[in-house]
Amino acid sequence: MTxxxxxxxxxxxxxxxxxxxxxxxxxxxxxxLAELASASAPQPAPVPARS
Incomplete structure (x- = not known):
């Protein structure tokens, strides 16, 4: 969300x-308020790919 x-x-x-x-x-x-809360919620860090 911008x-x-x-x-x-x-x-x-x-x-x-x-x-x-x-x-x-x-x-x-x-x-x-729910839309705003979900937009400001921290995004989970990407899980690194296993090699």
Whole structure:
């Protein structure tokens, strides 16, 4: 996920939580947070091939 995509998702979460004119959608908030968490999770190191 690019930096731009992360910023866009964070902005949407912020809007959903803080904009009084936006209807709260808990499912969407959790979905966005799950995407962000998986994008920032450390990737496992590659396993070297045995020779």
């Amino acid at each position: 930096e731009r995509e992360i910023e866009t998702k964070l902005a949407e979460v912020d809007r959903l939580l803080n904009d009084p004119e936006t209807r709260m959608d808990p499912h969407r908030v959790w979905s966005l």
